[in-house]
Every structure is written in structure tokens, then in C-alpha cells.
Amino acid sequence: MARRGPLAGVRRCALMACGLLLVGAAAGCSREAQSTLHASGDGARRIEGLWWLMFWISMAIFAEVMVLLGWALWRRRRAGARVRGGDALGMVTVLGVVAPLVILVVVYGLGLRDLDALAAPPQKASVTVDVMGHQWWWEIHYPDRAGAVTANEMHIPVGESVLVRLRMADVQHSFWVPNLMPKTDLIAGKLNKTWLRTDRAGSYRAQCAEYCGQQHAFMALLVVAEPRASFDAWLARTAQPATTTLTAAQARGKAVFEQSSCASCHTVRGTSAVGTVGPDLTTIGSRWSLGAGAAPNDAGHLAGWVVNSQTIKPGNAMPPQPVSAQDLPALLSYLQTLK
Amino acid sequence: MSVSTEPAKLDQLEQEWGERPSLHSWFSTVDHKRIGRRYMVTAGIFFIIAGLDAMIMRTQLARPNATVLSPEEYDQLFTMHGTAMIFLFSTPMFFGFGNFLVPLMIGARDMAFPRLNAFGYWVFAFAGIVMFSSQLVGKAPDGGWFGYVPLTDKPYSSGINLDVYSLGLLFLGVSTTIGAINFIVTALKMRAPGMSLNRVPLFVWAIVATSFMVIFALPALNVANAMLFLDRRFGAHFFDPAHGGNTLLWQHLFWIFGHPDVYIIVMPALGIVSAVLPAFCRRGVVAYPLLVLSIVTISIISFGVWVHHMFATGLPQLSYSFFSAASTLITIPSGIQIFAWLATMLRGRIVVRTPFLFLVGFIVTFVLGGFTGVMFAITAFDQQVTDSYFVVAHFHYVLFGGAVFPMLAGIYFWLPKITGKMYAERLSRWAFWLIFLGFNTTFFPMHISGLLGMPRRIYSYPGDLGWDVWNLISTIGAYILAAGLLLVLIGVIHAVRRGAPAEDDPWGGDTLEWGTASPPPPYNFAVVPPVHGLHPMWDERTTTALATGKVLEGHQAMTTSELDGQVEGTIEMPEESLLPLAAALAILVVVLGLLWSWYWMAGVGALFVFGTVARWLWPPERSPEEAGVA
Numbered sequence: 001m002a003r004r005g006p007l008a009g010v011r012r013c014a015l016m017a018c019g020l021l022l023v024g025a026a027a028g029c030s031r032e033a034q035s036t037l038h039a040s041g042d043g044a045r046r047i048e049g050l051w052w053l054m055f056w057i058s059m060a061i062f063a064e065v066m067v068l069l070g071w072a073l074w075r076r077r078r079a080g081a082r083v084r085g086g087d088a089l090g091m092v093t094v095l096g097v098v099a100p101l102v103i104l105v106v107v108y109g110l111g112l113r114d115l116d117a118l119a120a121p122p123q124k125a126s127v128t129v130d131v132m133g134h135q136w137w138w139e140i141h142y143p144d145r146a147g148a149v150t151a152n153e154m155h156i157p158v159g160e161s162v163l164v165r166l167r168m169a170d171v172q173h174s175f176w177v178p179n180l181m182p183k184t185d186l187i188a189g190k191l192n193k194t195w196l197r198t199d200r201a202g203s204y205r206a207q208c209a210e211y212c213g214q215q216h217a218f219m220a221l222l223v224v225a226e227p228r229a230s231f232d233a234w235l236a237r238t239a240q241p242a243t244t245t246l247t248a249a250q251a252r253g254k255a256v257f258e259q260s261s262c263a264s265c266h267t268v269r270g271t272s273a274v275g276t277v278g279p280d281l282t283t284i285g286s287r288w289s290l291g292a293g294a295a296p297n298d299a300g301h302l303a304g305w306v307v308n309s310q311t312i313k314p315g316n317a318m319p320p321q322p323v324s325a326q327d328l329p330a331l332l333s334y335l336q337t338l339k
Numbered sequence: 340m341s342v343s344t345e346p347a348k349l350d351q352l353e354q355e356w357g358e359r360p361s362l363h364s365w366f367s368t369v370d371h372k373r374i375g376r377r378y379m380v381t382a383g384i385f386f387i388i389a390g391l392d393a394m395i396m397r398t399q400l401a402r403p404n405a406t407v408l409s410p411e412e413y414d415q416l417f418t419m420h421g422t423a424m425i426f427l428f429s430t431p432m433f434f435g436f437g438n439f440l441v442p443l444m445i446g447a448r449d450m451a452f453p454r455l456n457a458f459g460y461w462v463f464a465f466a467g468i469v470m471f472s473s474q475l476v477g478k479a480p481d482g483g484w485f486g487y488v489p490l491t492d493k494p495y496s497s498g499i500n501l502d503v504y505s506l507g508l509l510f511l512g513v514s515t516t517i518g519a520i521n522f523i524v525t526a527l528k529m530r531a532p533g534m535s536l537n538r539v540p541l542f543v544w545a546i547v548a549t550s551f552m553v554i555f556a557l558p559a560l561n562v563a564n565a566m567l568f569l570d571r572r573f574g575a576h577f578f579d580p581a582h583g584g585n586t587l588l589w590q591h592l593f594w595i596f597g598h599p600d601v602y603i604i605v606m607p608a609l610g611i612v613s614a615v616l617p618a619f620c621r622r623g624v625v626a627y628p629l630l631v632l633s634i635v636t637i638s639i640i641s642f643g644v645w646v647h648h649m650f651a652t653g654l655p656q657l658s659y660s661f662f663s664a665a666s667t668l669i670t671i672p673s674g675i676q677i678f679a680w681l682a683t684m685l686r687g688r689i690v691v692r693t694p695f696l697f698l699v700g701f702i703v704t705f706v707l708g709g710f711t712g713v714m715f716a717i718t719a720f721d722q723q724v725t726d727s728y729f730v731v732a733h734f735h736y737v738l739f740g741g742a743v744f745p746m747l748a749g750i751y752f753w754l755p756k757i758t759g760k761m762y763a764e765r766l767s768r769w770a771f772w773l774i775f776l777g778f779n780t781t782f783f784p785m786h787i788s789g790l791l792g793m794p795r796r797i798y799s800y801p802g803d804l805g806w807d808v809w810n811l812i813s814t815i816g817a818y819i820l821a822a823g824l825l826l827v828l829i830g831v832i833h834a835v836r837r838g839a840p841a842e843d844d845p846w847g848g849d850t851l852e853w854g855t856a857s858p859p860p861p862y863n864f865a866v867v868p869p870v871h872g873l874h875p876m877w878d879e880r881t882t883t884a885l886a887t888g889k890v891l892e893g894h895q896a897m898t899t900s901e902l903d904g905q906v907e908g909t910i911e912m913p914e915e916s917l918l919p920l921a922a923a924l925a926i927l928v929v930v931l932g933l934l935w936s937w938y939w940m941a942g943v944g945a946l947f948v949f950g951t952v953a954r955w956l957w958p959p960e961r962s963p964e965e966a967g968v969a
Contacts, residue, residue, distance in 0.1 A: 034792040034804050036723055047723040051790075054720070058710035065681065065706050069699065072684035073691075081688075082847075082877065083622035088682035092626045096678035100671055104713065108667045111717035112660055118719050119656055135495075171490040172586065174651060174726060178792035182722030183651040187587065188489055189580025192653035205804070209651075209726040209794045211483050213490055214410040217797030293801070314410055 034178050034205040040225075041180030041198040042122060046114050053110065057103060064095075118182065121161035121195040128163045129154055133173035133186040133208070136215035136316065137279055137292040147269060148239040151279030152292045155224045155238075157231040158201050166192040174210035177223050183209050198225045207293070214315035220293025237339070241270025242282050244337045253334025256327045265318070268338060278318060286339040291316065303332055348890045349865055355894045356448075356861035358915055367915040369453035370861055371438050374460050376757060378435030381464050382428050387828075388471060389423035392416045394821055397781075401814035403802035413798035414481040415500070419474055421484030422504065425600065426511055427467045429742055430553075433607035434459075434518050436749055437546040439757060441522060443852035443859060444540050444614075446531025446868045446875075448896040449912055451524040454919050454955070455517050461923030462514035469930065470507040473500065480504035483796060485597065486567065488578040488589045493571045502571060502934055505564040510930045512561050519550035519557075527901045531851065533870035534904040540850045540873075541624065544631055545610025548638040552599045552606070555642065560596035563589055572936070587652060594645035602641040604738060606634065608745035609676055612698055615745075615752045616680060618846035619695040620687025623874050626679045633672030640669045650721040659718045666716030670709060677706060692846075693767040697748035700775045704740025708733055711786070726796075729789025735782045747774070747827060754831065755845050759858040760838030766830045773823030780816025784809040849874035854885045865890045867897050870904070922951040 032038060039048040131154070132139040142148035156162045166175050168186035175194060176183040184194040198204075208219035226234070246254060254271065257263060263273035269282045287297055294313040295301040305312055306328070308320040323331060358364040358373075368374065396416050399407040408416070438456065442449055450456045473479040480500050482491035491501045526547045530539070567589070569575035576582035578589050613624050624630065646654065646662035680702065689695070711733035715721045724730065754762050788809040793800065800806055844853040853876050855864055866888035868881050875881040891897065895909040925947035932941030 036790050036792060044723065047720055050717070050720050051714075051723075054710075054714050054717070058713075062706060062710065065677070065702070068681045068685065069702060072681065072689060073699075081621070083620075083687050086622075086625070086686045087627075088625040088679075088686055089629065091682050092629055092675060092678045095681075096629075096675035097671060100674045104667050104670065107713065107717060108664060111663060111719055114717075114719035115656060115659060115663075118722070171495050172487055176726075176792075176794070178723070182719065183725060184722075185652045187652060189586070190653065205792075207792070207794055211487070211490070211726075211796040213495065214414060214798075216794075217410070217799050 032179055032202045032204055034207070036178045038179055040200040040202060040204065041177070041196055043118050043181035043195075043197070044177075044179055046117055047182060050110060050114055054107060057107065061103075121163070121197055123161050125161040125163035125195060127157060127160060128165065129156070130165045130167070131175060131186070133166070133168040133170075133175070133212075135170050135213050136208070136219040136313075138219070138221045139169075139279065142235060142239070145235055145239050147241070148235055149267075149269075149280045150238055150283055150287070152220065152289065153222045153224065153287050155226060155231055155234045156196055156198075157228045158225050159199055160197065160228070162196045164194045164196060166194065171212050172210050173208045173212050173219070175206070175221075176209040177204050177206040177221075179204045180206075180223060185210055196223065201225050201227060203288070205293075215294075215313055218292055218294040218313055220289070222288045238283055242268050242338050243270055244339075246334070246337060249330045250334045250337055253327075253330035253332070256323070256331045257334060260323070261321065262331075281335070282338055284338050285336045299332055299336065302335060303328060306331065306335075345890055348892060351892065352862045352865060352890070353860065358861065363917075364915060366920050367457075367917045369449070369457050369913060369915050369919070371442050371450045371453065371456060372757075372859060372861075372863075374456050375435050375437075375439030377460055378431050378438055378463070381460075381467065382432035382435055385423055385427040385467050385471070386432070388474075389420050389428060390821065390824065392420040392423070392474075394817060396420065397814040397817040399798065400800075400810050402811065403800050403807050405799060408798060410798045411481065412477075414796075415474065415477070415479040417796055418480045418483050418504075419470075422480060422508075423467075423470070424738075425484060425604070426508060427463075427470065429604040429738070430515060431463050431467075432746060433546075433549070433604070433742075434463075434515075436611065436746075436753075437522055437607065438518075440614075440753065440852060441525055441543055441546055442529065443756075443855065443863055444543055444850045445526060445529060445534060446851045446854075446864060446870065447525065447529035448863050448891075450521050451529055452521050452913075454913050454916055455521055457916075458919035458922055459514045459518040459521070461920050462926060463511060463518075465923055465927045466507055466511035466514065466930075469510065469927070469934075470503060473503040473507075478503065480507075485593055486589075487593075488567065488570075488586045491567065492578055493574075499934065502568065505568040505571070506930050506934050509561055509564050509568075510926065512557050512564075513926065515553055516557055519553035522546050522550040523554075528898050529896060530899050530904045531868050531870050531875075532897065532899055532904060532906045534875075534899070536902055536904075537628075538870055538873050538875075538904070541613035541627070541630055541634070542607075542610035542850075544634050545606045545613070548634045549603050549606045552603050552638050552641065556596045556599035556603065559592045563592035563596070566592075568933075587649075590649055590652065591645070594648040595642070597648065598645040599638075599641040601734075601737070602637055605741045606637065608701075608742040609634075609673075611745040611749040611752075612680060612701060613676075614850065615694050615698060615748050616683055617874070618752070618848045619690045619692060619698075620683050621690065621847070622683065622687040623849060624679060625682045625686060626675075627873060629675055630679055633675045636672045637669060640665060640672075644669060644716075647716055647718075647721060650718050651725055663716055663718045667713060670713050670716075673709060677702065677709075692751075693762070693764060693771060694748040694752040696768065696771045697744050697751070700771065700778075701740060701744035701748065704736050704744060704778065708736025708740050712737060724789055726794055727789035728785040728793045728795060731795055732782050732785035732789060735778075735785070739778060739782070744774075747771075750827070750831065752846070753852075754834055755841030756852055756857050756859070758835050758838070759841050759856075760834045761841045761845065762830050762834040762838060766826060766833070770823050770826035770830060773819055773826060775823075777816050777818070777820030777823050781813050781820055782816070784812045784816075788813075844876070849877050851875050851881075854882065867891050916955075918951055918955045922948060922955065925951050 039045040128143055130141040130143050138152050140150045140154050166186045173186040174183045180196050180198055184192050204223045206221040206223055258272050263275055265275040265277035267274050267280045290297050290301055290305050291313045306321050309318045358368055399405050478499050480503055482501055526543050566577040570577050576584045578584045578586050617623050643665040647666045751762055788806050791805055793806045841857045843857050851868055866885055869884050871880050872878050894912050896912050897909050898907045925944055928944030929941045932944055
């Protein structure tokens with residue numbers, strides 16, 4: 001990992017075990033490779049089928065062209081007098097018009113079939129998720145569950161259709177979960193919708209697919225598909241305000257959070273911090289990453305992020321924070337209780 | 340009365356048309372051959388700069404989490420790479436080919452409007468210099484070549500960067516538009532007698548179709564850029580939904596231009612293929628009528644496919660199905676051309692020389708780019724892979740494979756005509772193989788990284804997503820490709836300085852440019868060649884007339900009818916002039932004034948534009964006899 005906060009080295013040894021535990025707990029099951037060719041969702045699986053069909057048709061035509069080209073070069077006739085006549089209109093018409101037309105009509109028809117299939121989920125959606133695109137992070141709301149707000153991480157129940165409503169706060173973004181579903185853009189003044197459905201539990205990495213400025217590269221989102229019971233438990237946990245009993249150090253961290261500039265941009269539900277510029281941090285301790293995929297969520301990186309996130313994700317909206325060396329450990333230990 | 344027996348008349352023509360080499364004539368020339376060469380050299384320099392931009396980007400992307408570039412620098416590089424390759428390299432390079440070749444191919448003595456031609460070149464050169472200088476001061480456009488709002492609007496891009504983009508492209512648009520008008524008029528009015536439309540070389544058809552596309556497509560881009568400038572400078576809200584504007588309006592306008600532009604780039608390249616092939620197959624390209632039809636069809640259908648760039652924006656399904664059908668259909672005329680070229684090779688006697696090798700490389704790569712092109716026409720698949728590296732692979736196969744390979748074939752093919760020198764065959768074959776290998780090593784793996792979910796326009800990526808190996812291969816390929824292109828440059832310079840003198844017709848070509856000297860004299864043809872068929876130089880009647888016909892005297896050119904190419908008369912051609920340069924400089928003052936918000940300067944510049952154009956258009960003093968009113 002090349003990106004490290006300036007303080008990462010200082011407490012690395014002490015906090016390493018803690019960080020590993022956190023990552024392990026957050027990830028739960030192992031992450032799937034981000035790929036359109038390991039489709040798990042209904043939408044992506046259709047496209048994977050369409051891709052392989054078009055791939056093999058293309059290879060067949062490519063072979064045809066290569067055979068013609070190879071033949072022309074191979075039986076190269078003796079150079080010399082110019083050739084007259086032989087306009088080959090028939091060959092050009094059959095190979096260049098008739099055959100392609102038949103193939104294209106078939107492919108177009110299959111494309112229409114899949115376009116229609118992508119238009120709506122196979123059954124009525126049982127969960128609705130509101131996604132708001134920001135430069136450069138994803139705000140996630142569950143409108144049917146009061147208080148369920150998180151960032152850069154979306155959980156969905158396996159085997160059920162999920163409606164995703166897409167809006168943006170600043171510039172255009174695009175919602176793309178390669179393993180589950182093709183893209184839908186987030187457009188100013190427009191409400192776009194898409195849906196997700198998968199039969200396979202797993203964590204699927206998603207990433208903004210429309211250039212949105214400096215940190216377009218690090219605007220990732222993790223979609224976690226899990227059985228209904230774990231999904232319900234996760235949603236309940238996420239909807240709850242921060243209520244963990246705190247140790248003295250953690251309580252001091254909470255005070256630092258509420259009294260410093262943290263609170264003017266971030267919300268921790270159940271506290272006096274109600275800022276709305278940055279992500280809601282009520283469950284920051286359990287999330288898969290920091291800065292929408294910019295760094296792993298461990299104590300070292302968290303410290304680096306708080307002190308100067310610009311070294312990890314240059315250009316993001318959070319300015320360097322003047323947290324004193326005494327306050328920082330308390331603040332970190334508090335943040336890690338937020339799960 | 341023949342050319343060989345009339346040296347006095349040739350001297351006279353040389354006197355009338357020749358421009359004595361001087362600093363003054365360097366700035367005042369209106370000779371289409373000098374202007375064409377300039378277009379090519381300038382576009383070539385812009386290609387080198389934009390190519391170096393790409394090399395820096397590939398170096399950054401070679402390894403995950405690399406820090407060669409900051410995100411800001413990367414954004415400027417990829418924006419300038421795309422913008423420059425599209426606007427400042429491809430089209431101007433083909434305009435250079437067109438400028439040099441169209442008058443020669445149709446047996447004319449110059450473009451229809453020689454001064455306008457010079458003006459177009461100066462505007463292009465200044466626009467390119469303005470846009471590239473922004474890179475020197477770190478203020479280059481950084482919103483992508485497609486400049487989507489709201490990212491490019493004031494609240495999210497407050498610097499001067501995007502003003503360079505909108506004003507630079509508006510400035511350049513002047514050049515492209517008048518260049519296109521000039522090509523159309525030249526090809527319709529200046530053809531040699533007997534060259535009816537069914538005898539017009541395919542390259543000229545391609546340039547004319549391209550010019551029509553430019554004229555209809557460019558206004559959409561100009562309007563969009565004018566709106567963007569007004570939005571940014573004067574808060575016009577064209578693209579601001581909070582005040583009744585619409586961000587999708589930008590996308591529609593941009594792609595109404597942008598998709599025809601793909602064909603504006605590729606069409607002249609396809610014309611080059613049809614022009615180069617006959618010499619190396621020892622026969623004409625088969626199915627001429629079908630090829631002309633496919634050129635015309637592509638230029639029309641290309642205006643009905645733009646929404647396939649917007650398949651993920653959530654427009655109605657019905658409109659998607661229409662644009663998907665049009666985008667699927669447009670591959671058929673391209674397919675016709677591919678199979679016509681294959682049939683030409685099969686029915687001909689192939690001679691393998693470097694230009695022909697590049698044509699073979701073109702067919703292999705362009706066909707692969709065509710397949711992925713059809714895939715993007717299929718809406719559902721497009722939604723999955725659009726804005727991923729799969730697109731980057733696709734359009735480099737189409738634009739590098741489809742445009743740059745034929746361009747290189749054309750450079751080697753016409754180098755003897757343009758410079759009067761032959762290139763070195765061995766060196767050029769090395770260049771071909773390095774370019775072919777390097778190109779495929781760079782861009783083929785991008786199909787895979789795209790399918791593995793790698794989005795475009797990212798300055799870096801984590802190492803655990805399986806993209807690193809494909810990116811490393813791409814970067815290695817890019818260095819091989821650059822080495823190959825360097826060999827082309829060395830080859831061209833070597834030919835110009837030390838090449839063996841070229842014959843007038845080293846390849847046995849079929850079109851009229853081979854009927855004059857290498858390099859051609861300033862008046863192109865002493866005798867206006869009569870045309871009796873599609874391959875005039877393979878026709879004894881034409882070659883005999885060129886050698887023994889009656890010399891057209893004076894600073895005159897012949898005009899003929901649009902359809903049948905029947906002689907209508909002769910016209911006096913304009914002399915060299917500094918006015919085109921002055922007018923271009925005046926517009927430059929306007930553009931810089933607007934760019935730096937010195938509106939008084941823009942006003943002064945506008946007065947100068949008015950003054951120079953008025954001077955330019957002022958009718959010359961003529962006696963009543965000359966004016967025909969006596």
C-alpha cells in the first residue's frame with residue numbers, strides 16, 4: 001500500500017492487530033473480483049451471456065476476413081500487367097451487405113430483449129435504496145427505515161429485488177456494479193432508477209464510471225449481498241444512533257469530535273454533531289474503507305486521514321485537522337466504537 | 340503545340356505562379372501544396388506533443404498507486420491528449436492531405452479559394468498554439484475532451500482551463516468550417532474536363548462527404564461551446580437545472596457533433612485506403628458505385644446515432660431502440676468497403692511495399708474495432724462497458740487502426756510526390772512492424788481491463804483488482820509503439836534530406852497527381868488534363884494529352900460544371916497576400932481578449948477583423964473592359 005498517513009508508522013505495531021480485526025469483521029465474506037465476467041447479478045449475467053455470443057460471432061467474422069486476406073496475400077499472382085474488369089459486385093454484396101444484415105438483425109433483436117429485461121426487476125422490489133453521488137463519495141439512504149444512513153457501502157438481501165434511486169449533489173456520476181448491473185448515470189435535475197438482484201451472497205466492489213473530477217479514481221462503493229436475516233440485522237444496527245457505552249478515553253474523544261470542526265461537517269446520530277457536508281459517521285468503525293476506497297479502514301490510515309486526508313486523497317473536501325497529539329488517540333478510539 | 344515543344348510557355352507559367360523563396364512569401368503564400376504541407380507538419384508536431392502526453396499517462400498507469408502525476412496533472416493530460424488528437428491532429432492532418440491532393444487529383448491548379456485556404460491554416464495553427472500553451476502554464480483544460488457540464492461549469496471548474504477549451508475550439512471551428520467549404524467548392528467546380536461525378540476519385544468523394552459532415556456537425560459544437568462560455572463568464576444558466584437549464588442539453592449538442600466527428604476523422608482515411616490500394620493491386624478498387632454509396636450513406640446515418648453515447652443517462656427505452664438500430668446499421672456501409680478492398684486484393688496482383696503493409700495493418704485493426712463498435716450499438720451491452728477501458732480499446736482500434744494506419748500508408752505513398760524524394764524501404768518496414776506490434780500490445784489488453792471493470796479517466800487504481808498486469812503490458816506496448824512512430828519520423832526526415840530522387844510516378848498510380856512532376860510545379864499542370872474514365876493515368880488519351888496538349892496560359896484555372904465536368908470557362912486565380920495572416924491574427928486578438936477577460940482588447944480585435952476582411956473583399960480596380968461593363 002503506497003498511501004499512508006503521516007502518523008501511520010508511529011502506532012502501527014500497537015494498532016495493527018486491532019486494524020486487522022476491524023477489516024476482518026467489516027469484510028465478513030471475501031470480496032469478489034470486480035468484473036463483468038464474473039457476473040452474479042441478474043442484470044450483469046444477461047450481459048455476460050450477450051458478450052460471449054457477440055464475442056464468438058466476431059471471432060467467426062474475423063476468421064473469415066483473415067482467411068480472405070491471407071488468401072489474397074498467399075496466392076499472390078505474378079506482378080506485372082494491370083488487371084481489368086472483374087468488379088466482384090456479387091461478392092461484395094453478399095459478404096458486405098446480405099450476411100452482415102442477417103447477423104446484425106439477430107444481434108439487435110437479442111439486444112432489445114436484454115434491454116427490455118434490464119428495464120425492470122424480475123419481481124417487485126422489496127427494498128429501496130437512495131443513492132446520492134457527491135464529489136467523491138456515495139451517500140446511502142434506506143428511505144423505508146428511519147435513520148438508516150451510511151456512506152460508500154450498501155447492503156442488500158440475497159434473492160430479492162432492490163430498487164436503487166439515483167441522485168447527485170454536485171456533478172454527474174455513474175452508478176456501476178460490474179458484477180451485478182450495468183451503469184446508470186446520476187444526472188443534475190433528474191431522478192434515475194436502476195435495480196439490483198443477486199442469488200449469491202458476497203461483497204461486490206462498485207466504482208463511479210463517469211469522470212467527475214480529481215478523485216474520480218477513488219469513488220468506490222461496496223455492495224454487500226447477504227441473507228435476509230443478516231441484512232435485517234445490519235439495517236437495524238445502521239439505523240440506530242451511536243449508543244455504545246464509552247470508556248473515559250473514548251468519551252474524551254467524543255468531546256473532541258463534538259467541539260472541534262469535525263461536527264460542523266459530519267453527523268454522528270445521537271450526538272450534537274449534525275454536519276451535512278461530509279459522510280454520516282455513525283457507523284464509520286464498521287465500514288470497508290476510508291475515503292470511498294482510497295485507503296483501508298484501519299487505525300493507522302484513520303489517523304492519517306483525520307490529520308491530513310489530502311495526502312491520501314488529494315483534492316477531497318476535508319481540510320487537514322489540527323488535532324493535538326494528546327487528543328488524537330482518544331478521537332481515534334472513539335471513532336472506532338462507531339459501528 | 341505540346342509541353343515539350345513550348346519551354347517558353349512553361350517559363351512563363353513558372354513566372355506567373357512561382358513564389359520566390361523569401362520571408363514575405365513564407366507568410367503570404369496561397370499555394371495549396373505549401374499550405375497542405377504546412378497543415379501536415381503542424382498537425383504532426385501536435386501529434387507528437389499529444390502522444391508524449393499519452394506516454395506520461397501510460398507511465399503513471401504502469402503500476403498501481405503510482406505517483407508520477409498528481410490527479411490534477413493527469414486530468415489535464417488526458418483532456419489535452421483527447422482534445423488535441425481529435426481536433427488538432429486528425430482532422431488537420433487529413434485537411435493537409437486534402438489540400439495537397441484534391442486539386443492534383445482533379446487536375447486543378449489550386450483550391451477554389453486560395454486565400455481562404457491560407458487563412459484556414461493560420462487560424463488552425465494559432466488555435467493549436469493557444470490550446471497547447473495552456474499546458475505549459477499548467478492551466479490546460481481538465482474536463483475531458485467531451486467537457487460534460489456541470490463539472491465544466493463555473494462552480495466546479497473555476498480556473499481559466501475550460502475557457503481555453505471553449506474559446507480554443509470555437510477559434511479552431513472557423514478554420515475547419517471554411518476548409519470544408521473550400522473543399523466542396525473545389526471538388527464541384529474545379530475538376531478537369533470530362534471528370535463527371537462517376538469518375539471522381541474515391542479519396543475526393545471521401546473529402547467532400549467529410550466536408551459536408553463538418554458543415555452540418557460543427558455548428559452544434561460551436562453553439563455548445565458558446566453557451567458554455569456564456570455560462571461560465573456571464574452566468575447564463577444554459578446548463579444549470581436550478582435556473583431552468585439542462586445538463587443533458589450539453590451532451591446532446593456535443594454528441595450531435597461528436598459522433599459525426601468520428602466519421603469526419605475516419606472517412607478521409609478510408610479514402611486514402613481506396614486511393615493507395617490500386618497501385619499495389621495493379622487494378623482499380625472494385626465496386627466503385629457501392630463504395631460511393633457507402634461513403635454518402637455513412638455521412639447521412641452518422642447524424643442519427645449520437646444517443647449511443649448517452650445510453651446510461653436514463654433516456655426513454657424507445658429512443659434507445661431507435662438509436663441502437665441506427666448505430667447497428669451504420670456498420671454495413673463500413674463493411675461494404677472492407678469487403679470491396681478484400682475483393683480488390685483477391686482480384687489484383689499484389690505488390691507488397693510499405694504503404695501496402697500499413698493497409699493490411701489497417702484492415703486487421705479496423706475490423707476488430709468495428710466488432711466492438713457493433714457491441715456498443717447494442718444498448719444493454721453498452722450500459723455495461725461504456726466509460727470503461729473497453730471503450731478506450733475500441734476507439735483506439737477505430738481511430739488509430741482506422742485513421743492513423745491509412746495516414747501512415749498515405750505518408751509513405753505520397754512522400755515521393757510531396758517531397759520529390761523516396762523513403763528507405765527497410766527502415767519503413769521496421770517502423771511498420773514496431774507500430775503494429777506496439778499498437779496491439781498497448782490497446783488489446785485494454786479490452787480485458789475494461790471487462791474487468793476498470794473505468795476510464797482514472798489517474799490511479801488499487802493493486803488488488805487484477806488490473807495491474809494488463810496495465811503494465813499496455814504501458815510496455817506504448818513504448819514499443821512510440822519507438823515505431825519515431826522510426827517513421829526518422830524515415831521522413833531521412834528521405835527529405837538524403838532520399839533518392841523520386842520519379843514522377845514511382846508506383847504506377849491511377850490518379851492525376853501522378854501525371855505531374857515530383858514535387859509538382861507551382862501551377863500543378865501545364866496542360867489541363869482531359870479525363871475519359873475512372874483511372875485517368877491508366878488511360879493513354881489522358882497521358883498523351885498531358886505530354887502534348889495545349890498549355891493553359893496565365894494565372895488562370897479552368898472551371899467545369901458540377902455534375903458532368905464540362906468546361907465552363909477559365910477564371911483568374913488570386914495572387915499571394917498577407918491579408919489571410921492579418922485576418923487570422925486579428926481573430927487571435929479577439930480570442931485572447933475574451934480569454935483574459937480584457938474585453939476592450941476583444942473589441943479592438945473585432946475592429947481589426949472587420950478592417951482586414953473589408954480590405955480583403957474590396958473589389959480590385961478594373962478597367963470597364965475588364966469588368967465587362969464597357
